[in-house]
Amino acid sequence: MTKAKYQNPFSATFNGIIDLFRKQIPIGELKPSDRLDGKTCLVTGANSGLGYAIAVQLIERGGFVYLACRSQQEETQRKLKERFNESQFEVLALDLADFSSIQAFAEELKQRDKLLDVAVFNAAMVPSGSKKLASGFDEMFQVNYLSKFYLINHLIQAKMFAEDGLAPARIIFISSESHRTNRAIDFEKLGQFEEYSMGKVIDLYGYYKLVLNTFAVELGRRLREEKRLIDVFAMCPGPVNSNIARRAPAWVQPILKLVFSMFFSSPEKAAKPTIYLATSSDIAGRENLYLHLMQDKSMDIKALEEESGKNLWNRSVELLSPLKLLSFK
Numbered sequence: 001m002t003k004a005k006y007q008n009p010f011s012a013t014f015n016g017i018i019d020l021f022r023k024q025i026p027i028g029e030l031k032p033s034d035r036l037d038g039k040t041c042l043v044t045g046a047n048s049g050l051g052y053a054i055a056v057q058l059i060e061r062g063g064f065v066y067l068a069c070r071s072q073q074e075e076t077q078r079k080l081k082e083r084f085n086e087s088q089f090e091v092l093a094l095d096l097a098d099f100s101s102i103q104a105f106a107e108e109l110k111q112r113d114k115l116l117d118v119a120v121f122n123a124a125m126v127p128s129g130s131k132k133l134a135s136g137f138d139e140m141f142q143v144n145y146l147s148k149f150y151l152i153n154h155l156i157q158a159k160m161f162a163e164d165g166l167a168p169a170r171i172i173f174i175s176s177e178s179h180r181t182n183r184a185i186d187f188e189k190l191g192q193f194e195e196y197s198m199g200k201v202i203d204l205y206g207y208y209k210l211v212l213n214t215f216a217v218e219l220g221r222r223l224r225e226e227k228r229l230i231d232v233f234a235m236c237p238g239p240v241n242s243n244i245a246r247r248a249p250a251w252v253q254p255i256l257k258l259v260f261s262m263f264f265s266s267p268e269k270a271a272k273p274t275i276y277l278a279t280s281s282d283i284a285g286r287e288n289l290y291l292h293l294m295q296d297k298s299m300d301i302k303a304l305e306e307e308s309g310k311n312l313w314n315r316s317v318e319l320l321s322p323l324k325l326l327s328f329k
C-alpha cells in the first residue's frame with residue numbers, strides 16, 4: 001500500500017505543488033475549435049474560485065451556462081453582465097447543505113426549456129471541523145458527496161440531460177488526487193455523524209473524494225448498462241489559488257495566502273482540463289476517464305472496484321430513504 005500523500009495540510013500542500021512541476025504527458029490539446037455553441041452547461045459552486053473560472057470559459061466557448069451558487073448570486077450576476085450578454089448565462093441559487101434547496105433547484109431547472117449537455121459538479125468545502133446539518137449528516141459529507149448523489153439522480157430521473165444521439169452528455173466531477181487515501185470506504189459507518197476537529201479534516205476531505213470517485217465509476221457503469229447517452233468523467237485540478245482554505249484557523253491564513261499566491265495555479269489556468277473534458281470530441285465514450293491536471297491517469301484502484309461501487313450506491317440510497325426525497329432503483 002502506498003503512503004497517502006495528501007492526508008494532512010502540510011503534505012497535501014507540499015505534494016500538490018511538487019505535482020505541478022512534475023513532467024506530464026498531456027492527454028491532448030484544448031483547441032480553439034473545441035466549442036459549445038448551442039449547448040447548455042451547469043456549474044455548481046460557480047460564484048468562486050475554480051467554478052467561476054470554469055463557468056466563464058464555458059460561456060467564452062459558446063455555451064449557455066447555469067451558474068449554481070450558494071452565495072454571492074447578485075455579485076456573480078453583476079460580474080458576468082460586465083463581460084457577457086444576459087442570454088448566455090443564468091445564476092441560480094443552490095445550497096448543497098440543504099436538501100430542500102437542491103429540490104427547489106432541480107424543479108427550477110425542469111421549468112427551463114433547456115437540457116444539460118455538460119454538468120460540472122465542482123462545489124465542495126473544507127470545514128474547520130464537524131457540523132451536524134438539519135438532515136443529521138455532517139456538512140462536509142453532505143456537501144462534498146451525498147448532495148451530488150441526490151442531485152444527479154434527481155436530474156437523471158427527470159431526464160434533464162441532453163441524450164439526443166448526436167454526442168453523449170457529460171457529467172464532470174471535480175475531485176482531487178487526495179482520493180488516493182489509504183483507507184477503504186467503511187460502508188457501515190458512512191454517513192453516520194461523528195465529531196471531528198481541524199486535525200482530521202484533510203484526511204476526511206480525501207476520504208470523501210474517494211467516495212466521490214467511487215460514485216463516478218458506479219454512475220458511469222449504471223448509465224452504460226441502461227444505454228443512457230451520458231459520459232461520466234472526473235478530474236483533479238491540482239492546487240488552485242482559490243478560497244478553499246477560508247475556514248482554516250486565522251493564524252494560518254496569511255501563510256496560506258502567501259503559499260497559494262506564490263505556488264498554486266490561478267483558477268483560470270486550473271480550469272483548462274475541465275474545459276477540455278467539457279468540449280473535446282476526442283474523449284467521447286471514454287470509460288472511467290480521470291485527469292490529473294491534463295494527464296490521463298487511472299483512479300485509485302479502490303474507486304474502480306465494482307463491489308465497492310454497488311455497496312456505495314446501496315448505502316447512499318439507504319441514507320437518503322428516510323428523507324423520502326426520491327425513489328431509487
Ligand SMILES: NC(=O)c1ccc[n+]([C@@H]2O[C@H](COP(=O)([O-])OP(=O)(O)OC[C@H]3O[C@@H](n4cnc5c(N)ncnc54)[C@H](OP(=O)(O)O)[C@@H]3O)[C@@H](O)[C@H]2O)c1
Nearest residue numbers: 045048049050070071095096097123124239240242243244
Ligand atoms: N483549491 C485547490 O487547491 C483544490 C485542489 C484539488 C481539488 N479542488 C476542488 O476544486 C473544487 C473547487 O474548489 P475551489 O478551490 O474553487 O474552492 P472555493 O473557491 O472555496 O469554491 C468552492 C465552491 O463551492 C461552493 N460551496 C461550498 N459549500 C456549498 C454548499 N453548501 N452549497 C453549494 N455550494 C457550496 C462555494 O460556495 P460559497 O462561496 O458560497 O461557499 C464555492 O462556490 C472543489 O471540488 C475542490 O475540492 C481544489
